[in-house]
Amino acid sequence: MFKVSIRDFSFRYRKDQRPIISNINLDFSSDERILILGPSGGGKSTLLLALLRLYTAYDIYFADGDVYFNGKPAEEMTRNEIIKIFGVVFQTPSHQFCLQYPEEEAAFGLENLQVEPSKMQGLIDKSFERFGFSKREQSIQTLSGGEQQVLAAASTTLLESRMLVMDEPTAHLDPTGRKEFRKALRSWLSPEKGFLLVEHHVKLFLDLFERVIVLVIKVRIIFDEQGIDVLTRERNLLTKMGVWLPEQEGRSCGSGGFVNIQNECQAEKKPALEFKNSFIGYQRKQIIKNLDLKIERGEFTALVGRNGCGKSTILQSLIGLSDLQTGSISIDGKLYRTPGKKLKLKDAPAYLFQNPEHQFVYPTVQEEVQDSVLLKRYGLYDKRHQNPFTLSGGEKRRLSLISLLTKERELYLLDEPTFGQDSKTAGELVQTIKELQENEKTVVVVSHDLALFEDLVQRIIVLNAGAVVFDGTPSELSVHSSEELNEWGVEL
Numbered sequence: 001m002f003k004v005s006i007r008d009f010s011f012r013y014r015k016d017q018r019p020i021i022s023n024i025n026l027d028f029s030s031d032e033r034i035l036i037l038g039p040s041g042g043g044k045s046t047l048l049l050a051l052l053r054l055y056t057a058y059d060i061y062f063a064d065g066d067v068y069f070n071g072k073p074a075e076e077m078t079r080n081e082i083i084k085i086f087g088v089v090f091q092t093p094s095h096q097f098c099l100q101y102p103e104e105e106a107a108f109g110l111e112n113l114q115v116e117p118s119k120m121q122g123l124i125d126k127s128f129e130r131f132g133f134s135k136r137e138q139s140i141q142t143l144s145g146g147e148q149q150v151l152a153a154a155s156t157t158l159l160e161s162r163m164l165v166m167d168e169p170t171a172h173l174d175p176t177g178r179k180e181f182r183k184a185l186r187s188w189l190s191p192e193k194g195f196l197l198v199e200h201h202v203k204l205f206l207d208l209f210e211r212v213i214v215l216v217i218k219v220r221i222i223f224d225e226q227g228i229d230v231l232t233r234e235r236n237l238l239t240k241m242g243v244w245l246p247e248q249e250g251r252s253c254g255s256g257g258f259v260n261i262q263n264e265c266q267a268e269k270k271p272a273l274e275f276k277n278s279f280i281g282y283q284r285k286q287i288i289k290n291l292d293l294k295i296e297r298g299e300f301t302a303l304v305g306r307n308g309c310g311k312s313t314i315l316q317s318l319i320g321l322s323d324l325q326t327g328s329i330s331i332d333g334k335l336y337r338t339p340g341k342k343l344k345l346k347d348a349p350a351y352l353f354q355n356p357e358h359q360f361v362y363p364t365v366q367e368e369v370q371d372s373v374l375l376k377r378y379g380l381y382d383k384r385h386q387n388p389f390t391l392s393g394g395e396k397r398r399l400s401l402i403s404l405l406t407k408e409r410e411l412y413l414l415d416e417p418t419f420g421q422d423s424k425t426a427g428e429l430v431q432t433i434k435e436l437q438e439n440e441k442t443v444v445v446v447s448h449d450l451a452l453f454e455d456l457v458q459r460i461i462v463l464n465a466g467a468v469v470f471d472g473t474p475s476e477l478s479v480h481s482s483e484e485l486n487e488w489g490v491e492l
Contacts, residue, residue: 009065040394087161145172146307174489242422278327
């Protein structure tokens with residue numbers, strides 16, 4: 001067991017910037033199971049960076065204070081020594097991958113620990129089986145965001161670190177995948193092992209953690225308690241801060257419900273988007289098979305299903321990031337894409353990447369979005385001089401969405417627009433998306449948090465293994481059995 005002590009630790013990326021975390025003092029043991037809560041941008045991820053000393057990879061940073069491991073200063077520890085204490089699952093899993101294929105990635109960590117080659121395959125098989133990861137021969141780059149999260153966890157737990165540090169490890173997982181992840185984590189744990197978990201889906205892990213730490217936007221710890229009583233005792237304050245509480249999960253940010261939705265699909269509208277006999281994939285690999293789909297102008301459509309079923313692949317075919325192998329795609333009744341046809345990006349729909357970092361092109365927040373009113377509305381004005389890549393995960397998502405809103409389009413494709421948000425900012429983003437609908441824009445959203453959009457969704461399309469298994473209204477989907485919904489990775 002390792003004792004970890006943090007003393008008067010503060011961190012900022014710029015000297016003139018308000019500290020991201022300020023004068024943090026914290027003690028814990030490597031066998032504890034700790035949940036870290038707080039609003040988006042409250043310093044949760046930065047605290048994890050401090051423990052792992054990963055901030056030293058940045059060219060410019062300002063850090064004060066000390067971190068000790070069993071009384072030894074962290075700066076005297078080698079990276080290999082720290083890895084033996086902490087295994088890490090990043091908020092953006094692609095940041096931690098080094099190799100092209102899953103088995104190579106898993107073996108790479110074992111090689112660094114000098115594990116005998118004869119033992120590696122058995123260890124990899126066991127970890128992949130525990131986490132339900134099966135796409136061993138597929139390029140990591142072509143895995144879905146959720147599949148990458150599962151691979152990151154399976155590869156990290158192979159290292160047998162004393163404590164697992166996880167930053168939003170289920171953000172891109174479908175509801176069924178989240179339950180499977182929790183089961184795998186529980187299987188990995190032992191009395192000698194602990195975890196530090198930053199997570200918005202608190203309810204799922206209630207029976208696993210023993211201690212709750214709450215950070216606030218003023219970058220300090222306001223609660224640090226054993227047990228989970230703080231979640232009920234301080235419910236009002238935590239809700240005001242935007243912390244997701246267990247009883248709030250699965251609720252919309254509005255007041256309606258799927259069954260009472262007012263706007264039903266109108267069949268006579270001109271199609272905004274149409275796929276005909278479309279087979280879509282990457283290079284020679286086929287993901288989507290024989291897709292025939294028509295989305296009407298002004299319609300709000302949710303695309304849902306298990307991780308890896310092809311949701312993002314469909315959206316990416318509209319901006320040329322996945323291959324249209326056969327068939328055709330039309331926008332507003334005009335032929336838009338056929339196999340081999342060069343796309344004109346000026347005609348492309350507005351696209352929100354699942355990974356917000358893929359959208360940034362400028363060195364500062366203000367250059368990404370020059371509208372000060374929008375920056376103030378979404379809590380980013382004070383960070384306008386900051387590099388977008390130094391924002392928190394939730395802040396990156398907000399910036400990527402509002403930068404998209406500055407580009408006038410009729411068709412918006414939104415891939416996981418609310419991931420990494422606290423309850424307040426999630427509500428603000430949903431309200432923004434609602435304004436698109438009110439302006440008669442056509443919106444296709446991919447989301448594993450379907451309940452957030454229950455006041456908006458007019459149509460739900462469920463994918464399973466690359467094919468459409470349901471296409472209808474929310475009320476029609478609600479009559480399906482819980483077993484069937486669970487198989488499809490859908491939670492209403």
